[in-house]
Amino acid sequence: MVSAAASLADPHVERATAAAGEDPESTRLGPPAVVYSHDDMGSPEASAGNGSDGVAPVVQRVPDERSHDLKLGEEIAMRIERDIVARGWPVGELFATEAELLETYGVSRGVLREAIRLLEHHRVARSRRGRGGGLMVTEPDSYSAVRSLALLLQYQGASIADLFEARKSIEVTAVELAASRIDPAGAARLREAVSSEQQYADDLERRQVGGPRSPGFHDVHVLIAELSGNPMIRLFGDVSARMFSDLLFTWAAGHGAEEIRDASAEGSHVHERIVEAIIAGDAEVARRRMLRHLDAQERFFLSADWSRFESWLPLSEVRTAR
Numbered sequence: 320m321v322s323a324a325a326s327l328a329d330p331h332v333e334r335a336t337a338a339a340g341e342d343p344e345s346t347r348l349g350p351p352a353v354v355y356s357h358d359d360m361g362s363p364e365a366s367a368g369n370g371s372d373g374v375a376p377v378v379q380r381v382p383d384e385r386s387h388d389l390k391l392g393e394e395i396a397m398r399i400e401r402d403i404v405a406r407g408w409p410v411g412e413l414f415a416t417e418a419e420l421l422e423t424y425g426v427s428r429g430v431l432r433e434a435i436r437l438l439e440h441h442r443v444a445r446s447r448r449g450r451g452g453g454l455m456v457t458e459p460d461s462y463s464a465v466r467s468l469a470l471l472l473q474y475q476g477a478s479i480a481d482l483f484e485a486r487k488s489i490e491v492t493a494v495e496l497a498a499s500r501i502d503p504a505g506a507a508r509l510r511e512a513v514s515s516e517q518q519y520a521d522d523l524e525r526r527q528v529g530g531p532r533s534p535g536f537h538d539v540h541v542l543i544a545e546l547s548g549n550p551m552i553r554l555f556g557d558v559s560a561r562m563f564s565d566l567l568f569t570w571a572a573g574h575g576a577e578e579i580r581d582a583s584a585e586g587s588h589v590h591e592r593i594v595e596a597i598i599a600g601d602a603e604v605a606r607r608r609m610l611r612h613l614d615a616q617e618r619f620f621l622s623a624d625w626s627r628f629e630s631w632l633p634l635s636e637v638r639t640a641r
């Protein structure tokens with residue numbers, strides 16, 4: 320069966336599930352007539368037959384080659400991903416030539432093309448043409464994942480309150496872990512991030528230029544998530560930082576340079592205090608300072624006037640009952 324988690328992860332699976340749900344047979348209890356499975360690697364058509372009871376189906380299922388290629392392509396992409404992981408994710412190496420892929424996975428060119436399209440989209444591999452060409456293993460980057468997750472949350476109507484509730488869970492854990500795992504290299508990076516933020520606030524004061532989208536802004540939160548040493552906390556920290564910076568950008572668009580400057584200066588001072596506690600290895604103090612920082616930000620953004628920016632706002636202003 321297609322799990323809820325799988326359909327969250329990939330819209331293609333969701334479409335496949337929705338298509339199965341359209342089948343009149345699926346209104347009865349039990350699984351829909353067509354189940355596209357990722358758990359077993361069987362062919363999707365294997366479970367498609369439903370005429371065995373002698374009653375002609377109300378809607379004749381016309382085999383759609385294109386949609387078949389899409390589904391099978393997805394399955395092949397997952398198998399290739401698994402095989403890339405099994406080989407230790409050899410970035411920059413040739414995984415296989417096209418001929419080898421067609422042979423190994425026993426699919427048509429159309430299906431393989433679809434699988435490669437997905438692998439490229441997921442930043443797992445890319446195809447290289449010409450001599451020595453084939454499927455090359457690439458290094459996945461978190462940017463596209465973070466962007467998709469932020470958009471998904473926006474689509475789902477996540478609110479400002481949701482963002483801060485999540486940040487207070489993710490980032491408080493991150494800061495505690497960072498304080499307990501800090502090493503000299505991490506400490507140096509934190510110091511550098513804080514000083515570049517202060518530099519940014521000073522620049523704003525002198526020249527009144529820039530905006531919260533300038534590179535380096537809000538790097539401290541992202542860096543703390545990274546220094547937690549937990550890749551999942553790092554990813555979720557990246558997502559919440561991305562959503563927060565979208566919110567901040569929207570707010571800044573409606574405010575004067577002076578207000579932005581004050582907020583930046585205050586932020587970098589608070590960050591400095593948090594970073595001091597992390598470098599001192601004091602998880603408890605770091606935790607308390609981070610929580611206080613996020614509480615203050617939450618109050619600020621919840622009480623801000625968004626009336627002129629409603630259509631821009633990346634998050635709902637009020638928590639919608641779910």
Ligand SMILES: [Zn+2]
Binds near residue numbers: 590612
């Ligand atoms: Zn901050």
